[in-house]
Amino acid sequence: MTLPTSADVSAAADRIRGRARRTPVLRAELDGSPLVLKLELVQLTGSFKxxxxxxxxxxxxxxxxxxxxxxxxxxxxxxxxxxxxxxxxxxxxxxxxxxxxxxxxxxxxxxxxxxxxxxxxxxxxxxxxxxxxxxLPAYDDPLVVAGQGTLAAEVVADAPDVDNLVVAAGGGGLAAGTVLGSGGRNVVVVEPEGCSAVHQALKAGRPVDTRVASVASSALGATRVGEIPFAVLKDADIRSVLVSDEEILAARDVLWSHFRLAVEPAAAAPLAAWLAGRVPGELPCLVVCGANAAWTPA
Missing domain, CATH: 3.40.50.1100 (Rossmann fold)
Known part of the structure; x- marks a missing residue:
């Protein structure tokens, strides 16, 4: 099994430059605390993929x-x-x-x-x-993982003072890429309680089949973490966090009410973890990963 490296993330950045968008970061404050949002919802196709x-x-x-x-x-x-x-x-x-x-x-x-x-x-x-x-697998491919890692590399370049990168996870491709592109920063991997393939694999020490039942399952509904992402994640010092569907939907509403960002539920999972006090550090970057949902804000 060939595993991607941080050098592969750099090569991917050169390869996709001029084709994928370099999405902006937004420095903000919420409830009196600073945070950074990586606005991947404005990426081509509406997600990091x-x-x-x-x-x-x-x-x-x-x-x-x-x-x-x-x-x-x-x-x-x-x-x-x-x-x-x-x-x-x-x-x-x-x-x-x-x-x-x-x-x-x-x-x-x-x-x-x-x-x-x-x-x-x-x-x-x-x-x-x-x-x-x-x-082309959705996440279990070294080139796919390296490509997703370019998101984290952009965060490090554009907001070098962030101390945590917080991402939602399905099959683990973005999470693994974030580890490789993070420049050694802490990575927090957030999943719904009903779709937790990465969390369950880390707990078991190997990829395992899991159930899928969440409001975010259309994007985070992998039943099993990829072998390649797991091989990267198992040796990384990451924090695995679970959030409820209620917390996800509440965070989605906050993204709209405070920032006018209309996102799919999966993209609100990192903010849900932060609002619940499950994200360490003084300046986290929350990846707002996508906006492809039939949802109209009230």
């Missing part, structure tokens, strides 16, 4: 076709990256995928296939269709 997709498709030999499975954000990123690189793409999504995400994938011109009740079932169908194509 385009970073890993572009790096993976640019980092090896050019495929004739790309195939993937996704609950939405990764699929949209791969479809968009494929369009930018003039590659045909087929995206498999689980049946419960929100229409706002499925419709956005179809709008790129990629072939959209709904199949299976879960990400795991969609991934099985996608892999069966990937003969002769580049199958």
């Amino acid at each position: 385009i970073r890993g997709a572009l790096n993976a498709l640019l980092g090896g030999s050019r495929p004739d076709r790309v195939v993937t499975a996704s609950g939405g954000n990764h699929g949209l990123a791969v479809a968009t990256a494929a369009r930018l690189l003039d590659l045909p793409a087929t995206i498999y999504v689980p049946e419960p995928t929100p229409a706002v995400k499925a419709d956005a994938i179809a709008a790129t011109g990629a072939k959209l296939v709904r199949g299976g009740a879960s990400y795991a079932e969609a991934a099985e169908a996608a892999q069966a269709d990937a003969d002769g194509a580049r199958y």
Whole structure:
């Protein structure tokens, strides 16, 4: 198994420069305490996933076709990256995928296939269709992980005084990339109580199958952490934090009421942990990772 390194994150940053956006950081104060928000919701496709997709498709030999499975954000990123690189793409999504995400994938011109009740079932169908194509996992790929790590590298460059980087986790790709791109800063990995593949794997000492039941499951609903992300995370000094659905939705409302940021539930998980007092340090950077949800603020 080839593991990505911090040098791979630097190479990814060079590779995707000019294609993915360098998203801004926002210095703010909430309840009298300072914090930094990394506004990845304004990234191309509305989430950080385009970073890993572009790096993976640019980092090896050019495929004739790309195939993937996704609950939405990764699929949209791969479809968009494929369009930018003039590659045909087929995206498999689980049946419960929100229409706002499925419709956005179809709008790129990629072939959209709904199949299976879960990400795991969609991934099985996608892999069966990937003969002769580049199958691109959502998180269990060294180039994908390195691409996601460019987000953390930007934070370190633009806000070098932050002492913690706080990210939501599904299959672990962003969390592992953040460790590699953090410049040695502390990393806090936040998951819903009902979708905690990283937390359960760290507790067991190995990837394990987990249940998925959360308001954020469309983005954080991996049933098992990736082998590559886990190999990076298990040797890193990270903090694993769980938050309830109620805390996530309350944090989503705060992001709107205080900052006018309309986000999907997954993107509010880091703020939920911070509001609950579960994030250490004096100046954390909370990654607001995506905005692809059919939600209209009140």
